[in-house]
Structures are given as structure tokens and as C-alpha cells.
Amino acid sequence: MQISSRFTIALHIFTCVDTFGDDHKVTSDFLAASINTNPVIIRKILTQLKNAGLITVARGTGGIELTRELSEISFYDVYEAIEPVEGGDLFRFHEAPNPACPVGRNIHALLDGKLNSIQDAMENEMKKYTLMDLRTGMKELLAEEV
Amino acid sequence: MQISSRFTIALHIFTCVDTFGDDHKVTSDFLAASINTNPVIIRKILTQLKNAGLITVARGTGGIELTRELSEISFYDVYEAIEPVEGGDLFRFHEAPNPACPVGRNIHALLDGKLNSIQDAMENEMKKYTLMDLRTGMKELLAEEV
DNA sequence: TTTCGTTGTAACCATTGACATTACAACTAA
DNA sequence: TTAGTTGTAATGTCAATGGTTACAACGAAA
Numbered sequence: 001m002q003i004s005s006r007f008t009i010a011l012h013i014f015t016c017v018d019t020f021g022d023d024h025k026v027t028s029d030f031l032a033a034s035i036n037t038n039p040v041i042i043r044k045i046l047t048q049l050k051n052a053g054l055i056t057v058a059r060g061t062g063g064i065e066l067t068r069e070l071s072e073i074s075f076y077d078v079y080e081a082i083e084p085v086e087g088g089d090l091f092r093f094h095e096a097p098n099p100a101c102p103v104g105r106n107i108h109a110l111l112d113g114k115l116n117s118i119q120d121a122m123e124n125e126m127k128k129y130t131l132m133d134l135r136t137g138m139k140e141l142l143a144e145e146v
Numbered sequence: 147m148q149i150s151s152r153f154t155i156a157l158h159i160f161t162c163v164d165t166f167g168d169d170h171k172v173t174s175d176f177l178a179a180s181i182n183t184n185p186v187i188i189r190k191i192l193t194q195l196k197n198a199g200l201i202t203v204a205r206g207t208g209g210i211e212l213t214r215e216l217s218e219i220s221f222y223d224v225y226e227a228i229e230p231v232e233g234g235d236l237f238r239f240h241e242a243p244n245p246a247c248p249v250g251r252n253i254h255a256l257l258d259g260k261l262n263s264i265q266d267a268m269e270n271e272m273k274k275y276t277l278m279d280l281r282t283g284m285k286e287l288l289a290e291e292v
Numbered sequence: 293t294t295t296c297g298t299t300g301t302a303a304c305c306a307t308t309g310a311c312a313t314t315a316c317a318a319c320t321a322a
Numbered sequence: 323t324t325a326g327t328t329g330t331a332a333t334g335t336c337a338a339t340g341g342t343t344a345c346a347a348c349g350a351a352a
Contacts, residue, residue, distance in 0.1 A: 001149045001231065002147070002236060002237065002238045003147045003236055004338085005239055005339085005340085006340090011253075015249050016249050027299090028299075029298085034244050036250070039298095043299065046300095047301090057300095058349080060299070060347080060348035060350070061298065062299070063298095083147055084338095085147065085148055090148060090149055091148065091149050092310095093151055094155055094181050095182075096182045098182050101180040103158065103162050103180055107158050107161065110280060111154060117271060118268055118271045120271075125268075129260050133260070137256045141255055141256060150311090171327095173328090174328075175327085184312055186312080187312070187313095192328085193330090204328085205320075205328050206318080206321070207319085207321060207327065293352100295350100298347100298350105299349100301345090302343105302344085303343085303344085304342080305342080307340085307341100308340100309336100311337105312333100312336105314332085314333085316329100317329085318329075318330100319327080319328075321324100321325095321327105322324085
């Protein structure tokens with residue numbers, strides 16, 4: 001199991017918007033070139049970010065605007081916008097354990113709390129990072145490049 | 147993205163072995179009935195657990211034995227045995243970002259450390275739970291049932 | 293008003309992984 | 323030898339991922 005590349009693509013998009021937004025119009029074609037994928041892939045991800053209320057996209061003319069400060073958008077916000085996990089459960093169970101078996105009928109009660117704490121640990125760490133960290137990190141990397 | 151049900155099935159298997167191992171011979175058919183799936187699914191998971199050195203399986207006669215104490219097998223050990231993530235990276239990147247783009251050629255350096263810390267947070271929480279917690283938890287649940 | 297660049301979205305397609313199922317060889321103990 | 327079990331190959335179905343083409347809708351500028 002791996003988290004889909006859409007998540008890191010979304011972070012890539014935000015980094016591009018912040019890095020180039022003042023100089024270029026950042027379109028889905030521009031982003032697709034930087035990420036090396038198809039513009040439609042980008043547009044679908046932009047739609048997800050828009051539906052989550054993180055950005056606005058100018059139809060017709062093009063251009064992406066954040067709806068909040070960089071420091072107010074965490075990795076978790078992006079993750080939540082991108083990953084279509086219904087119910088939000090990280091761990092999947094087999095659908096119908098046998099209720100006639102003492103273990104089968106108690107397996108959810110046994111595991112749910114523990115699995116939730118694992119998921120919480122991951123999500124809480126995601127909340128520690130914001131898009132502001134991407135700006136400062138990228139500035140440092142570009143300064144080193146020269 | 148969700149972690150496959152094979153992980154929770156593996157925990158279910160361990161719980162059955164501990165709960166019923168003294169009274170019944172715990173075969174792949176027995177386990178399949180408790181989990182409500184196909185015995186071959188069980189055998190494949192048992193093969194993974196065996197390859198990871200967590201259990202031995204008696205061919206021909208049937209029967210599962212742990213190679214370590216319950217308290218010496220963590221959820222992470224099971225997760226690592228079950229999830230075939232090559233390289234062990236939780237987050238997937240798009241394969242070939244554009245090296246001509248300043249963001250494209252630095253996106254890995256920008257994100258790798260942060261994503262690793264998120265993955266570590268999850269895995270460290272997984273290491274806190276062991277099969278001993280499954281034994282004690284299941285005993286409590288069964289005691290409540292009466 | 294027309295043109296041009298852009299977004300939104302539908303309609304496909306290929307590939308992969310998850311889960312299931314059947315079948316059968318190999319094995320072990322009774 | 324027999325009965326029960328494991329190991330594994332071969333298939334099948336389904337969903338998700340990532341890609342691609344096509345085109346309508348839109349907005350700004352000429």
C-alpha cells in the first residue's frame with residue numbers, strides 16, 4: 001500500500017504556485033510540464049483542492065489563488081482534500097467476520113482503538129507541516145543551487 | 147488509499163491462534179471460517195508471516211506456532227511482513243519531475259524529510275502495540291460478553 | 293464580437309493490485 | 323494406504339491509478 005502520487009503532486013503544485021506565481025501565470029499546462037504529467041491530471045487535482053476550499057481557479061483566464069495564508073494550510077488539509085477515503089479509515093477490514101466465532105464478532109472492538117491511534121499519529125504529524133514550510137524549504141534549496 | 151485488509155486479517159489470525167490454539171487445531175479452513183474468506187487467502191498470508199520469521203506452519207498436519215513471545219511481536223512486525231512496499235516508502239512520487247524546472251528538480255529534497263517523519267510517526271505508533279495487547283484485549287472482551 | 297487561451301469534464305484505455313476461487317501436487321500422521 | 327492439510331499455480335472479477343483525446347464553457351483582450 002502506498003499513498004497515491006496525487007498527494008505529492010498537490011504539494012508540488014502549491015510549491016510552483018508560490019515560487020512562480022508572481023512571474024508566470026501558473027496554468028495546468030505549466031504545472032504538467034514541471035511535474036511531467038498530463039494537464040488533465042493536474043486539473044482533476046485542482047478540482048479536488050478547489051472542492052476542499054483550499055484554492056480558487058480562474059476559469060477561462062487561468063490562474064490559481066490560495067484562499068488562506070500559507071501557514072494556515074497544513075499537509076493534512078491537502079491529504080484530506082486529495083485522498084478519497086470514505087469514512088476516513090486508514091485500515092481496511094474484511095467485510096463480514098463470522099459472528100458465530102468469538103474472535104470474529106469481537107475483532108472490530110479489539111482493533112478499532114489501536115488502529116485509530118496509529119492513524120491519529122500519522123495525521124497529527126501531517127498537521128505539523130504547512131505550505132509555509134514548503135516556501136522556506138524551497139528558498140533554501142534554490143539558494144544552495146547557485 | 148487504504149491499508150489492505152490483509153493486515154487486519156493477519157492480526158485476526160494471531161488472535162485466533164492465541165484464543166483457540168490450545169483447544170482446536172487452527173487450520174487455514176478454521177481461520178477462513180472465522181474471518182469469512184477463502185482458505186487460500188489465509189494460506190498466502192501465512193506464507194508471508196512465515197517468510198518474515200514470525201511463525202512456523204506445519205505442512206501436512208497443519209498447525210501454527212509463533213517463533214517469539216507474544217510481547218515480542220509488534221503490530222509493526224506484522225505490517226512489515228504483510229505490506230509489500232518496495233523500498234518501504236509510504237508516499238509515492240510522480241516518477242520523473244522536470245529537471246529543467248527549479249521546483250521539479252528539488253521536489254524530492256524538499257519533501258523527503260517531512261514525509262519520512264510522517265511515516266515514522268505512524269510506524270513508531272505501530273511498534274507500541276504487540277500481540278500481547280491482543281490477548282489481554284480479547285480476554286476482556288470475552289469476559290464482558292457473558 | 294470574434295479570437296485565443298484556458299478550465300471543466302466526459303469518455304475512453306492500460307496497468308496494477310486486491311480479493312476470490314478451483315485445482316492439484318506435496319506432505320505428514322495415523 | 324488414507325485422510326486431512328499446506329503450498330502454489332492459474333484464472334477471474336473488480337476497483338483504483340494514471341494517462342489520453344476531445345470538446346463545451348468560459349473570460350479577457352483584440
